[in-house]
Amino acid sequence: QVQLVESGGGLVQAGDSLRLSCAASGRTFSNYAMGWFRQAPGKEREFVAAISRSGENTGYAASVKGRFTISRDDSKNTVDLQMSGLKPEDTAIYYCAAARYPTAQAVAVMKRVYDNWGQGTQVTVSS
Numbered sequence: 001q002v003q004l005v006e007s008g009g010g011l012v013q014a015g016d017s018l019r020l021s022c023a024a025s026g027r028t029f030s031n032y033a034m035g036w037f038r039q040a041p042g043k044e045r046e047f048v049a050a051i052s053r054s055g056e057n058t059g060y061a062a063s064v065k066g067r068f069t070i071s072r073d074d075s076k077n078t079v080d081l082q083m084s085g086l087k088p089e090d091t092a093i094y095y096c097a098a099a100r101y102p103t104a105q106a107v108a109v110m111k112r113v114y115d116n117w118g119q120g121t122q123v124t125v126s127s
Helices: none
Strands: 003-007 010-013 018-025 032-039 046-051 058-060 068-073 078-083 092-100 121-126
Touching: 003 092, 018 032, 018 092, 018 121, 032 068, 032 078, 046 068, 046 078, 058 068
Parallel strands: 010 121
Antiparallel strands: 003 018, 018 078, 032 046, 032 092, 046 058, 068 078, 092 121
16 A cells, blocks of 8 residues: 655636645655545546656646646655646545556546545635
């Protein structure tokens, strides 16, 4: 198991930027593909972005592509989500997740493959 702790959420205005960070501990971070998901009130938890174990490949939901950027720093055991051009519909609790993956280049976009989750950080975007 790996323990995940998110930070960086907050209240911002539409058009602003925000950077979320997820700190991992407990296991070899480089063995895990990482992802960000979000859950708005009354909605299912949905995929936002993911990055492969190697860090070379990334994937994004259509709703955030071009606005959000995921990155990882294995020397610090962190994965970040840089969000720009925020919209009110981006309001949600954002969760960091880790999936132990045998393939270094694969990007994990399916929620069911992730078995380690953080507690989440709230992002609220006002119009």
